Amino acid sequence: MKKILIITYYWPPAGGPGVQRWLKFTKYLPQFGYEPHVYIPENPSYPIIDETLAKDINPEVKIVKNKIWEPYQLAEKLNPKNKAYKGGHFEKKESQSFMSKLSVFIRGNFFIPDARKFWINPSIDFLKDYIQKENIDTIVTSGPPHSMHLIGLGLKKLNPNLKWIADFRDPWTQISYHKELKLTNWAAKKHEDLELEVLSNANLVLATSYTDGDNFKKIGAKRVEVITNGFEEVKQETEKDQKYFHITYSGGLEMLRNPISLWKAIHNLTRTNSSFKSDLKLNFYGSLADDVKQTIIDENLKSNLVIHGYVSHQESLDAINKANILLLTNFDNVASKGIIPGKLFEYMATGNPIIAVGPKDADVEKILNKTNAGEYFNHQEVDKIQKLILNIYNQWLANPEVRFNTNEKEVQEFNRKNLTKHLANNIQTL
Numbered sequence: 001m002k003k004i005l006i007i008t009y010y011w012p013p014a015g016g017p018g019v020q021r022w023l024k025f026t027k028y029l030p031q032f033g034y035e036p037h038v039y040i041p042e043n044p045s046y047p048i049i050d051e052t053l054a055k056d057i058n059p060e061v062k063i064v065k066n067k068i069w070e071p072y073q074l075a076e077k078l079n080p081k082n083k084a085y086k087g088g089h090f091e092k093k094e095s096q097s098f099m100s101k102l103s104v105f106i107r108g109n110f111f112i113p114d115a116r117k118f119w120i121n122p123s124i125d126f127l128k129d130y131i132q133k134e135n136i137d138t139i140v141t142s143g144p145p146h147s148m149h150l151i152g153l154g155l156k157k158l159n160p161n162l163k164w165i166a167d168f169r170d171p172w173t174q175i176s177y178h179k180e181l182k183l184t185n186w187a188a189k190k191h192e193d194l195e196l197e198v199l200s201n202a203n204l205v206l207a208t209s210y211t212d213g214d215n216f217k218k219i220g221a222k223r224v225e226v227i228t229n230g231f232e233e234v235k236q237e238t239e240k241d242q243k244y245f246h247i248t249y250s251g252g253l254e255m256l257r258n259p260i261s262l263w264k265a266i267h268n269l270t271r272t273n274s275s276f277k278s279d280l281k282l283n284f285y286g287s288l289a290d291d292v293k294q295t296i297i298d299e300n301l302k303s304n305l306v307i308h309g310y311v312s313h314q315e316s317l318d319a320i321n322k323a324n325i326l327l328l329t330n331f332d333n334v335a336s337k338g339i340i341p342g343k344l345f346e347y348m349a350t351g352n353p354i355i356a357v358g359p360k361d362a363d364v365e366k367i368l369n370k371t372n373a374g375e376y377f378n379h380q381e382v383d384k385i386q387k388l389i390l391n392i393y394n395q396w397l398a399n400p401e402v403r404f405n406t407n408e409k410e411v412q413e414f415n416r417k418n419l420t421k422h423l424a425n426n427i428q429t430l
Helices: 016-032 051-056 072-078 100-112 119-134 149-156 186-202 208-218 258-270 274-279 289-299 315-324 345-350 364-373 384-398 410-413 416-428
Strands: 002-007 034-041 063-068 136-142 165-168 203-205 223-228 244-252 280-285 305-309 325-329 355-359 374-379
Touching: 002 016, 002 119, 016 051, 016 136, 016 345, 034 119, 051 315, 063 119, 063 208, 100 410, 119 149, 136 149, 149 165, 149 186, 165 186, 165 258, 186 208, 186 315, 203 208, 203 345, 208 364, 244 315, 244 374, 258 289, 258 355, 258 384, 274 280, 274 384, 280 315, 289 305, 289 345, 315 345, 315 374, 325 345, 345 355, 345 364, 355 364, 364 374, 364 410, 384 410
Parallel strands: 002 034, 002 136, 034 063, 136 165, 165 203, 203 223, 244 280, 244 325, 280 305, 325 355, 355 374
Antiparallel strands: none
16 A cells, blocks of 8 residues: 655644545545555644544544644734634724734734744654655645645655645635735745745645636646545435524635625515514524624524534534525635635535525536536625525425435535545556
């Protein structure tokens, strides 16, 4: 069995979507002839914890740990509410405090590419010996944080014969919130130069969306393959609620992705249809930003709103299986059309109808059209969204167990095991 080393920051007990991609790949890689070694920080600062994900770690995976120093504890003492260091969580500009603005500026200009940069050199020193000892000839770096890719770059420079796969779960300079980092010209160029160095030196660049794949080629990647995120079998033997009509959102929702048109469409239905008003439960599983919550309340939906907070991955699967409509939303700008939220694939696997809102000609729209798993709207199409919700609601009144007639063959292309087979085939050609 060939050995492969995966370098990643996120691993159980970390929760959220970022951890699941390589957790699932490593679960199935041994079936395709690869022994995964996973390098992770010994003392990470994870914003979300989900202990239940540990059960999915394949016992054949070899875990390698090394200590990391990161500045988050200091940053959070200075400004406990600010999450700018830990991903793309940004307040509206008009509501940002001075400390929030300062934190964002420091993150973008002093911690390049990110605040995990202090793990780069110690990891290179540690892994160069480990790779030689274990006779490993293929490595994978998974970012963000994109400092993981700089570990791969350093190892590649030490050993040019090393086969290196740079997996971009999200883009680097092309990500929608990159412009929110308040970058100086020097810092912006530094980000771009490092990104180009990674893309041009990796033997294979993995993208999670078609748009990202095209952009990586334009920037300078030698070889790009699109392998999206996916799902495992998530259908549960859970009965639908016969009493309430559940519209459900799973995952975090911040103001920049707030689908105001959706809340307006739902408000219109509650105003004109009393039975819909009494039957509706608007569920949120995950973090719901206060300003998003307020826009929902402003649409007179407070009595229908149910905020469950962060739950385990298994609980979220149960929730989306029981839903009558599943909600997906994205930033209202063309730069976001390549974002494919990981929840989309688990949504599709349930067979429940999906309503997605985002920019025109997005990758999510292409997938929904291909699989017939739901319908896609832009942020201005209130009337069309309202009409679809009413149609699904009327079907529910006639039969509470009604489901979309999805294209199951196309949906199964996004099964985690099938995606891992695609990955293994690509590794073999390096």
